[in-house]
Amino acid sequence: MQDRTDHSIPAKGAAAGLFGGAAVDCDVHVSVPSVKALLPYLDAYWRQQFVTRGIDRLSWNMTSDPPNAPIMIRPDRRPTNGRPGSDYSILKDKCLDLFGPSAAIANCIYGGMALHSEDMAAVVCTAVNDWLAAEWLDRDPRLRASIVVPLNNADLAAEEIERRAGDPRFVQVLMLAMGEQPLGKRAHWPIFAAASRHGLPIGVHAGSLYQQPPLAGGYGSYFLEDYVAQAFGFESCVLSLVSEGVFAKFPELKFVFMESGVTWLAPALWRFDKTWRGVRAEIPWVKTPPSQIVRDHIRLTLQPFDEPEGAGRLERFCEQMKSDEMVLFSTDFPHWHYEDEDVLPIGAETALARKILWDNPRATYPRLKALAPEVLA
Amino acid sequence: MSKSRFVVARTSDVAPGTSLRVNAGGRDIALFNIAGAFFALGDRCPHESGSLCAGKIVGFAEADEPGKYRLVRDGEFVRCPWHGWEFDIRTGKSWCDPEKSRVRAYQTGVTSGSDLVEGPYVAETFKVSVEENYVVVEI
Amino acid sequence: MSMDLLEPREKRKPGGALQGLGVVDCDIHPQFATPGEILTFLPERWRDYVRTYGGFYRQPLADTLSHPRMAPDVARADSWPPGGAPPGGDLAFMQRQHLDANNVDHGMLMPLNRGPGNQRNLEYGAALATAVNDWQIACWVERDARLHASIVCTQEHPPFAIAEIERCAKDPRFSQIMLPPKSLEPLGRRRYWPIFEAAEAFDLPIALHVGGINGYPATGSGWPSYYIEEQHTNVQGMQGLITSMVVEGVFEQFPGLRIVLVEGGVAWAPPLKWRLDKHWKRLKSEAPHLKRLPSEYIHDHFWFTTQPLDEPPEDSDLLETFEQVGLDRIMFSTDYPHWDFDEPSFVAAKLRIGPEKLRAIMSGNARELYGLT
Numbered sequence A: 001m002q003d004r005t006d007h008s009i010p011a012k013g014a015a016a017g018l019f020g021g022a023a024v025d026c027d028v029h030v031s032v033p034s035v036k037a038l039l040p041y042l043d044a045y046w047r048q049q050f051v052t053r054g055i056d057r058l059s060w061n062m063t064s065d066p067p068n069a070p071i072m073i074r075p076d077r078r079p080t081n082g083r084p085g086s087d088y089s090i091l092k093d094k095c096l097d098l099f100g101p102s103a104a105i106a107n108c109i110y111g112g113m114a115l116h117s118e119d120m121a122a123v124v125c126t127a128v129n130d131w132l133a134a135e136w137l138d139r140d141p142r143l144r145a146s147i148v149v150p151l152n153n154a155d156l157a158a159e160e161i162e163r164r165a166g167d168p169r170f171v172q173v174l175m176l177a178m179g180e181q182p183l184g185k186r187a188h189w190p191i192f193a194a195a196s197r198h199g200l201p202i203g204v205h206a207g208s209l210y211q212q213p214p215l216a217g218g219y220g221s222y223f224l225e226d227y228v229a230q231a232f233g234f235e236s237c238v239l240s241l242v243s244e245g246v247f248a249k250f251p252e253l254k255f256v257f258m259e260s261g262v263t264w265l266a267p268a269l270w271r272f273d274k275t276w277r278g279v280r281a282e283i284p285w286v287k288t289p290p291s292q293i294v295r296d297h298i299r300l301t302l303q304p305f306d307e308p309e310g311a312g313r314l315e316r317f318c319e320q321m322k323s324d325e326m327v328l329f330s331t332d333f334p335h336w337h338y339e340d341e342d343v344l345p346i347g348a349e350t351a352l353a354r355k356i357l358w359d360n361p362r363a364t365y366p367r368l369k370a371l372a373p374e375v376l377a
Numbered sequence B: 001m002s003k004s005r006f007v008v009a010r011t012s013d014v015a016p017g018t019s020l021r022v023n024a025g026g027r028d029i030a031l032f033n034i035a036g037a038f039f040a041l042g043d044r045c046p047h048e049s050g051s052l053c054a055g056k057i058v059g060f061a062e063a064d065e066p067g068k069y070r071l072v073r074d075g076e077f078v079r080c081p082w083h084g085w086e087f088d089i090r091t092g093k094s095w096c097d098p099e100k101s102r103v104r105a106y107q108t109g110v111t112s113g114s115d116l117v118e119g120p121y122v123a124e125t126f127k128v129s130v131e132e133n134y135v136v137v138e139i
Numbered sequence C: 001m002s003m004d005l006l007e008p009r010e011k012r013k014p015g016g017a018l019q020g021l022g023v024v025d026c027d028i029h030p031q032f033a034t035p036g037e038i039l040t041f042l043p044e045r046w047r048d049y050v051r052t053y054g055g056f057y058r059q060p061l062a063d064t065l066s067h068p069r070m071a072p073d074v075a076r077a078d079s080w081p082p083g084g085a086p087p088g089g090d091l092a093f094m095q096r097q098h099l100d101a102n103n104v105d106h107g108m109l110m111p112l113n114r115g116p117g118n119q120r121n122l123e124y125g126a127a128l129a130t131a132v133n134d135w136q137i138a139c140w141v142e143r144d145a146r147l148h149a150s151i152v153c154t155q156e157h158p159p160f161a162i163a164e165i166e167r168c169a170k171d172p173r174f175s176q177i178m179l180p181p182k183s184l185e186p187l188g189r190r191r192y193w194p195i196f197e198a199a200e201a202f203d204l205p206i207a208l209h210v211g212g213i214n215g216y217p218a219t220g221s222g223w224p225s226y227y228i229e230e231q232h233t234n235v236q237g238m239q240g241l242i243t244s245m246v247v248e249g250v251f252e253q254f255p256g257l258r259i260v261l262v263e264g265g266v267a268w269a270p271p272l273k274w275r276l277d278k279h280w281k282r283l284k285s286e287a288p289h290l291k292r293l294p295s296e297y298i299h300d301h302f303w304f305t306t307q308p309l310d311e312p313p314e315d316s317d318l319l320e321t322f323e324q325v326g327l328d329r330i331m332f333s334t335d336y337p338h339w340d341f342d343e344p345s346f347v348a349a350k351l352r353i354g355p356e357k358l359r360a361i362m363s364g365n366a367r368e369l370y371g372l373t
């Protein structure tokens, strides 16, 4: 059920920026500077555990998200000290004010999601969400956030969704492209049920729990391999979500693939549709070609967009998908996928750009539906 | 254009639940017997032209939700021997892409020997078993 | 299934430019006529071993694939020979149903039988590889010169693999080396480089036919539930393979190496090239051993087989995709006798290209790669 409350939060006073407010940035990154920063958000037991065990001195960076790799931090977005993505003023100057979205969804990719102790993971995720609300959402009315949940325990994840759902600034649930099990497996359904109850899309971000090797055939030598393999992980997500019948079970649910590279999807669906025609009896709840289901339920954030520069693939992607509603604007701040302000591979004045920047995000996120482009001239 | 009727098989040639490839007017036809009722489809799958009479005759798998499997209309579908597309033997409709990939369905009737017109079995079959029933395909 | 399935059917559409063109089929699966057939090619010690211990792989099911298929033996329902052999297990039937009927000039054998490369017992794997190689010659190539054998070997222990390659490479009836793409580590890793060195030295292409059992789940997030997903992981697998081989620097080390990807499809390749190029530029400092764009290595070193043909809603998208890969790098294949077989006329009809380009894909590219007449 969708929440009928008007969650629009006017972005009064925001700078007009490049897109004059008529934009939603669906993927910006903020990062927990250190485990220590979470201590105020822990109860007495956990705070003492963290301090006496030296956990507060750990980094909990993720292997799939090395903060200093050039792809993860554009030089002009790097703070003079501290972890990339941890400095609000850089986000404000170099992203929010510059591009001028009325809302930007902050994703905190954090090791807490990956901890093997399910209880500790849940506690850390709760702390991260409290920290997000206090340190970021309270600070800038344009910011929204994805709910960080423990990925190894769906029941605890669902509890966290329930705890957070009352705060309209949390607009989706955050999962990773590669977990222990394929995304659509029934083990994850408590998460989908909770998200569905509250009109929250599932944001699936590039990343891996490394419970399985990303290359699906052992570990390579280079981060580049793993980064490229994220797209293969997303491809598996598509297969899993559709085949497991997630959309038959949760017809309202949408998934947003973030930092997927986008262009791999069209040929993946040619193949999926083809195979489905011959073996659909194995999954009889899938009653229309998979491409149709994907078109209705899966969205992709824009950056990085895998194409040779200037190749016009964004328009071709929409043609091939027979939809201009699937791509959602993102800067992927502070990552480095484009130079200067060249975040859109098409002209900002085009009808497609307007869909990507403004219409599609609001159609995807029920909690942003009523968003008003306050600063729109 | 007026249609021609071809006698293509004896009814006993095609047992219930089986199929037979026959030729009528130069066309390959897959003949099916579903519990005594005969149906004829073009023997060329609209996908890559697999021979439908070599396909398994199956039921239709349905589900109202994930994990709740149910078989209906058993024996009324043929699964192409190549890539497994399923066709409704009664209508030639493919379930997976009803508009694009319909197999041509021909009208069939069972007629007694005395009504025979032309077709591969005409002379010979007519003679040996006047009492037998023959399957006639109209093209 | 009766032999009358082979009786001539009504005349097929001529398939446009295909008329009269003898094709090269880069993916034909021979099968043992009986399960025991291979035993006669094994030394007594390993015959005993197989009888006693059976299959010994890195997966829970001892004798079958991880995900049950949608057709018995993964085969076309009309490919069961009347004499009782399994699909692909009867040369005469294969000749009539496929080689003759589809005008195949050359057929590259892709023996998947028992996966010598994935045997955990390496010595058994090596003996099995030798047996499968001898069997290909004795039971197939000797009896039909249109067929060409592939050298199977135990890639997890390169010295054994190289010994087998050396044994077979002298025989021109072997046209290539065949490895399972699912190896214990991604195939670009250095442990496999001695095999690449041998391939380069003997000037033999390496065919990587989808499949294999390496003990890892088929996706980066574990085992999928359904065959429809598992079958698709061939696509992610091939992409991972290219990624590994290119990024690890295999082609800087072995500039003469030629790789044939079999049964992985094609359409995913252009976006992969774009992705590799784009992100390598940013992460160059991690992989400075790459001197050229990843897409350039891909074009120079990889050949792609057509089956299962990608079927976009618009046929023109297929051609666009093939052109992005390079029409000189696409080679026709059927996968006979498996269920997802593609007919030559179907491929020709979908491509809608001029006779010269069609000839290259259906025959010329493979003739050139393998040095066939």
Ligand code: FES
Pocket (backbone or CB within 6 Å): B045, B046, B047, B048, B049, B050, B080, B081, B082, B083, B084, B085
């Ligand atoms: S030929 Fe019938 S399904 Fe492909």
